Amino acid sequence: MTTREVLSVSTGRATSDGAGVSLTRLFGGAAPERFDPFLMLDEFGSDNPDEYITGFPAHPHRGFETITYMLEGRMRHEDHLGNVGLLESGGVQWMTAARGVIHSEMPQQEHGAMRGFQMWLNLPAKNKLDEPSYRDFSPAEIPRITLPSGVEAVVIAGQLCAEGVTQAGAVQRPDTEPQLFDLCLPAGTRLRPQVSDGQRVILYVFDGELMVGGQRLAKNQLARLSDQGELELSTSSGARVLFLAGRPINEPIVQYGPFVMNSREEIEQALRDLRDGVFTH
Template sequence: MKERTVEDQVTGYRTQDGAGVSLVRVLGNRTADAFDPILMLDSFDSTNPADYVAGFPMHPHRGIETISYVYRGTMVHRDSLGHAKSISDGGVQWMTAGSGILHEEMIPEADRLLGVQLWLNLPAADKMVAPAYHGIESSDIPEVALGGKSLVRVLAGSYGEARGFQSQQLPLDYYDVQLEPGASVSVPVGTDRSVMAFTLMGQAQVCGASIAEKTAVRLADGDTVTIENRGAARTQTLLMSSRRLDEPVAWGGPIVMNTREELSDAFRELEAGTFLKEEIQG
């Protein structure tokens, strides 16, 4: 067994997106190669509804999958395929943009909004797959007990015998590792996987390194990731592993393709009204 080590740490910066949602952008254009295939990670954590109730009105996507983990609060999804779904307190929204979709994510007032959104790149061969949406209720997410009140929530992929949702495109194992003070866990990961972690709540020890809250880390080669809680409060660390693509990235706002020509074509189609390739399903 070879323990992975921390190669990069990224602390996000405060910004606004959508109609004025205040968030922390942790991963983006500048980290796309290092964290391949995860393009973006936005973190939400607020007890002030004014930070987020403006939401993300209808907008396009192509060439990616968006994965929203709403640990606290609610997110209401609507899209051009006719899907309408509300996810609350521990649920996941998984959207495959593929060939093109329009969607909105509105966020009603809550005591606290806490969660993250990932953008997972699609391989060149799958950029134009049919778009799809899956709303995953908290009650449908497997939980694996680690002893005491510590546990692993399997947001996607598999953990031991537990099976969560899995996209038809890139493989993704996505865990919410929740540890009580003094607890630790060693998680096996494939040696061929690109692996990262994000400290959603509290400071954690990741592969021996002390990682501050709301920090993303990229992990070097190996087949084990150890996460420890040496503090006095419960911690939550999100652990993600997938397959590195090593493909060119042409990124323009909500659209991610492989060439500038493909990107230009997508925006021309938006202007011409020919962007959407799939009709309403419901």
């Protein structure tokens, strides 16, 4: 039986984004093809308001989807489409920027912890100029299950199949077929989630430690796995893991800041559209 191997292990780098929000960029920027169809993964987490209070004032996106998973805290979304939403602890914001969205994400608290993840998911060329859309999911709308082994799973996107249980997530997407889970493995447990051959798998351990194919992953380590074979996760002391999987698009990726297209010419067009005030039309 072929098992998935760990191809690379990395830790994020401290940076800031928006109007000065402190965060850790786990991947993104250089060589995004390694993580295709995912473009970026950021972790934010602080109980110091000075590190998050300035938020993310109005800014544009084109060509991909953004997914924000809030572990703790409250963030208000507004966009040019007239959408207004409040992302609360345990909730998810899923925005398909496609042709273009101008939005803001601003904290709705002046003290306490603000903690979560934002990831960027690419769109295939055929969908990059589609109509944009936005959806907030409250915690109650996102399936949360406990498997027979005691493993707890928040099933945000795709479908979790393990231990004779199948649970569909809140979001389903064609083409990239994303699977996005928050997994909590108690000490002494193992999990064999079913993942189709050809799907890229990325694991981020944000608490405890995890064993994958005989390799130990410590807290704050991110692993990129091979694209074929069975997958087994285990832990002796307990772990909490952000699980990302998706089908690579295998198209050229050209990124300039908040725009991700397939060619430099399309990036230049996005910049002209923004300059000329027709970005969202």
